[in-house]
Amino acid sequence: MIKLFEFVGRKRGMTSEDFHAYWRDRHAAFFSGTPAVRQLIQRYELNHRLPEDYVRTRHETEFSGPEWDGVAVTWFNSLEDYRALQRLPEFIDFSARERADFRADSNVAVLTQIGTEIVDRPGGRARAELKLLCILRRNAALDRATFYPHWQKNHGGLFQDIPELNEPVLGYDQNHGIDIDGAAYDGVTEQWFESLPAWIDSLSAPANYERVAPDVAYMLDANSIQFILAGRPTVVVGS
Numbered sequence: 001m002i003k004l005f006e007f008v009g010r011k012r013g014m015t016s017e018d019f020h021a022y023w024r025d026r027h028a029a030f031f032s033g034t035p036a037v038r039q040l041i042q043r044y045e046l047n048h049r050l051p052e053d054y055v056r057t058r059h060e061t062e063f064s065g066p067e068w069d070g071v072a073v074t075w076f077n078s079l080e081d082y083r084a085l086q087r088l089p090e091f092i093d094f095s096a097r098e099r100a101d102f103r104a105d106s107n108v109a110v111l112t113q114i115g116t117e118i119v120d121r122p123g124g125r126a127r128a129e130l131k132l133l134c135i136l137r138r139n140a141a142l143d144r145a146t147f148y149p150h151w152q153k154n155h156g157g158l159f160q161d162i163p164e165l166n167e168p169v170l171g172y173d174q175n176h177g178i179d180i181d182g183a184a185y186d187g188v189t190e191q192w193f194e195s196l197p198a199w200i201d202s203l204s205a206p207a208n209y210e211r212v213a214p215d216v217a218y219m220l221d222a223n224s225i226q227f228i229l230a231g232r233p234t235v236v237v238g239s
Contacts, residue, residue: 002079002111002113004072004076004082004109005072005112005135006072006073006107007070007071008068008070008104008107009067009068009069009104009107010104011103016049019069019102020069022102023069023070024046024048027098027102031237032236034090040082041074041237043073044072044075045072045236045238046070046233047230047233048230048233049069049228049229049230050229050230050231052196053196053228053229059200059203068226068228071133071228075114079111108135108226110188112176112177113175113178115173115175115190116174118152118159118172119166119170121169125192128192128194128232130194130195130198130230131192131193131229131230131233132193132228132230133189133230134191134225134227135185135224136220137186137224138186139221142219148176151187154215155212155216155219156174158211164205164206164207165202165205165207168199168202170193171190171191172192173190173191174189185224196229
């Protein structure tokens with residue numbers, strides 16, 4: 001099974017309220033109500049950016065970048081099913097309409113393997129009110145064979161072994177990118193927290209400055225890091 005993460009922004013002139021209403025109702029209805037599409041996907045969810053995130057003051061440790069409105073995540077049984085969806089006439093027509101009426105042109109996406117669990121606190125994801133989704137690209141000095149074990153064992157290990165990093169995290173998955181032609185990103189981080197204030201407080205932990213920041217500088221292209229803070233997802237297909 002594989003996952004597709006699509007970071008989505010609204011068209012110029014569209015309000016965030018109108019975007020989320022369209023995405024939740026009209027966009028979702030296509031996926032839930034089109035049999036040919038549902039046959040190819042196992043799960044489809046919409047991660048809406050939190051309203052509070054649009055207006056809050058940024059923490060000094062945050063990376064700047066495009067301000068996305070949401071992340072759509074699709075589960076497929078195989079890469080072949082993903083490619084079949086891209087060829088489906090109904091999906092091609094639907095995507096063209098959305099580019100004209102709804103989506104910005106600068107959306108980005110990455111295909112990944114099913115996530116590797118780094119932290120999985122019992123019942124944590126179910127009670128989390130905040131989900132961070134971050135798309136990333138490895139440092140150009142690292143090849144894939146070096147990057148992925150380091151991301152999982154060394155970087156992930158910081159959140160397993162250091163209490164002040166581990167305790168605020170209710171769940172943490174690393175979704176490693178699939179090596180296909182044209183892949184512009186190397187993966188997606190998903191982290192679950194109790195709330196937005198809990199996540200903001202976690203950024204001030206000394207270990208974030210002393211251990212996480214240097215490791216991020218080593219393994220990632222910092223200019224490529226893009227993320228959103230979402231609430232509970234809208235599950236359109238699957239459970």
